[in-house]
Structure formats: structure tokens, C-alpha cells
Amino acid sequence: MNKICLTLALILGVCFASNIKCTEKQKLARACTFEYEPVCGVKVDPSSNYIQSFSTYGNKCEACSEKGVEFYSSGECEKYPQDVVFCHPDAYLQPGCTRELNPVCGYFDESFQCQNSQCSSNYSNKCSACINKEISYYLQGFCK
Numbered sequence: 001m002n003k004i005c006l007t008l009a010l011i012l013g014v015c016f017a018s019n020i021k022c023t024e025k026q027k028l029a030r031a032c033t034f035e036y037e038p039v040c041g042v043k044v045d046p047s048s049n050y051i052q053s054f055s056t057y058g059n060k061c062e063a064c065s066e067k068g069v070e071f072y073s074s075g076e077c078e079k080y081p082q083d084v085v086f087c088h089p090d091a092y093l094q095p096g097c098t099r100e101l102n103p104v105c106g107y108f109d110e111s112f113q114c115q116n117s118q119c120s121s122n123y124s125n126k127c128s129a130c131i132n133k134e135i136s137y138y139l140q141g142f143c144k
């Protein structure tokens with residue numbers, strides 16, 4: 001499922017696979033084309049992947065060639081909730097998470113078929129949310 005989605009995403013640009021890491025090549029781009037396909041480019045604090053700042057860029061090239069932008073999410077930042085924290089694209093590679101209880105509400109990316117508008121799920125902490133590849137971002141606290 002994920003592989004199909006990824007392949008489709010690469011070919012057709014559909015599925016909006018959650019968050020996408022900037023490649024080295026993208027980071028070094030000297031010039032970008034001007035098409036408007038906005039993304040939300042995310043800079044992460046060196047001390048923690050969960051401390052972030054982000055802004056909207058006209059396209060992924062513009063986002064990734066900006067110093068400090070590590071990954072991006074599809075669409076304008078404004079389409080996400082205000083206190084959003086995006087899951088780092090590599091977060092699923094973590095060996096595991098602590099059991100610390102500090103609940104977050106994780107939101108599935110668009111590759112996930114939401115059943116009865118259940119597009120989110122409670123997790124005991126941010127790590128437990130982001131270690132799931134389908135979780136695109138979270139908000140602090142239980143889902144409302």
C-alpha cells in the first residue's frame with residue numbers, strides 16, 4: 001500500500017505521502033522554477049525534531065533551497081492547525097519510544113482512508129505518534 005502510494009506520488013504527485021525530506025540536491029539548488037505548488041517547509045531545532053518553525057514556500061524547490069529547511073509537507077502551512085508539530089520523515093526509523101504519558105493527537109496523512117471521519121488517533125506521547133509512518137503531524141493533548 002505504502003509502496004504503491006509512494007510510486008504514484010513520484011509519478012503523478014498524488015497521495016501526498018506525509019512529510020518529505022529535502023534531498024541534498026534540492027538543498028543546493030541555485031535557482032528554482034516559479035510554479036506555485038505551495039508546501040509548508042519545516043526547520044527543526046538542532047536540539048529536538050519536535051521543536052520547529054515553518055513557513056509556506058511557493059514550491060518544494062524554494063523550500064528546500066532555503067537554509068535550515070529539512071522537510072516539507074504538502075500545501076500551505078495555513079491549512080494545518082495552529083499548534084501543529086510535523087512528524088520528521090525519519091521518525092519511523094527510531095528503535096522505539098518511552099512509555100512516558102504525555103498524550104498527543106496524531107493525524108493520519110492523506111494516504112490513509114479515514115473511517116467515519118476518524119482521521120486522528122490518541123497516542124501516549126509524540127514519539128509513539130510519529131513512529132507511525134502514516135502520522136503526518138500531531139497536536140498536544142488528547143483528540144477532541
Ligand SMILES: *[C@@H]1O[C@H](CO)[C@@H](O)[C@H](O)[C@H]1NC(C)=O
Binds near residue numbers: 118120122143
Ligand atoms: C482520545 O481520548 C479522549 C480522552 O480520553 C477521548 O475523549 C477521545 O474520544 C479519544 N479520541 C480518539 C480518536 O480515540
